[in-house]
Amino acid sequence: MNRFNVRLLVAAILPALGGAQEAAEFFRQNCVSCHTIGGGRLTGPDLKDVGQRKDPAWLTRFLMNPQGMINSGDAYALQLQQQARGVVMPTVQGMNKARAEALLGLIEAESKLEKSQFIGLQISDRPFTGEDIEQGRRMFRGTRKLLNGGPPCISCHTMKDLGGLGGGRLAPDLTRVFERLEGRKNLASWLFAPATPTMQPIFRKHPLDANEALLLVALFEDSAKRGGQDDSVALLNFFFLALGGAVIGLAACDAAWKRRFRAVRRPLVRGMELTR
């Protein structure tokens, strides 16, 4: 093979390799919180051999606009939604025809492997201990730092019996998230690659490790057993603490400027007149 042909071959192979890598990275960032390839069902179906269940054209259309397919009354799309307990697959940012086709190519290639790299988080099924729950609680509250530098759950989430002024309320109460996501495997996969638009950009760069996900699952399993949800007393305490602080602040301002000019100009002008 002469030098020219080698160059042609490299030029042909490199984009394909790059495309496969890009598709794998895209799948890792956007799909693994709900799907595995050969690891069983999570929120969404196991995608192993999905190309044998539906033709590529239909799959491409569905990947590009899942909500649209459901709204159009497509029977298979509606069946998928029903199997996912009503959860509609989000339209993934950056999805287009070329990317959808690359993803289907990736799924097909991974399906042929004995063990896909997207088999999902293989989480231990050992019984949780009190220490696991305590470590999970510490991670939730932020007193145990996350290995890859992610923010603690308390920033945005609350749960029952957290103590103090409770947790954040930007995102849902996680007391019963173990029930909502139906168990250890689904929840751990979600934690490992959260698919919400707010969490995804953060945890893409600062993912939890498998052990951290396991410890948080231990906490959530325990809290789901206890039941209930966080009440609003902590929120009221927060408000009244701040209100009290503001009243004290106003009183402090009044006291600190006790000898302030009640009228700035009049005393000054009067002072000037007296000195004339």
Next chain:
Amino acid sequence: MNGSPHYLDELLFAVFPYMAFFTFFLVTIQRYRMQSFSYSSLSSQFLENQQHFWGLVPFHYGILAVLTGHILGFLIPREVLLFNSVPLRLYFLEVSGLIFALLTLVGLCAAIARRLSESKIRRVTTTSDWVVFVLLVIQVVSGIWVALFHPWGSSWFAATATPYLWSLLKLNPEIQSIAAMPLAVKVHIVNAYALIGFFPFTRLVHILVVPNPYLWRKPQVVRWYRRAGA
């Protein structure tokens, strides 16, 4: 659930901020070059001084503390998260932030009440002053709403809003996390851009020429110059 930002989100969080900052820099510089003596707020000596204290002091100390908190969250997000890793410190920071926000609101209400009740002050109040008041009320009320109903902002701001703001600065807006925020947070952010864009048309420009010597110099009698017959 939909991960794709809506066109309106693109407009408000990826286009509007650049329009606001462009207006801010262009008009601020132009105004300083053309009307440098307008870079001030009016002296209050001829005006009402009793209510003035309750508008002036709580508002300025409140807004300065709250703004400092936002700037720290933007500049040193990791350190803020580290500080908040002890829940007691997180609660202390959040309660302090809300205290200063409430002081800002009290000051703002007092300032508005003073302008409405004093005819002398109404006479020196322009339309742009009222627009600023409306924008400030929206900003402060939405901020308090967010602090109360979507805590803990000091942590989630550092984790979500800071990367978004840095992406704006790098001219590569990533609005995914902001597009998914609750309405009150979005109102707070968009209104902040509106304030920045409107800033150079108002007396808020006095922020850029803070008269620091006022802190230590003796009070002076101000004389207003007016042409005869004006």
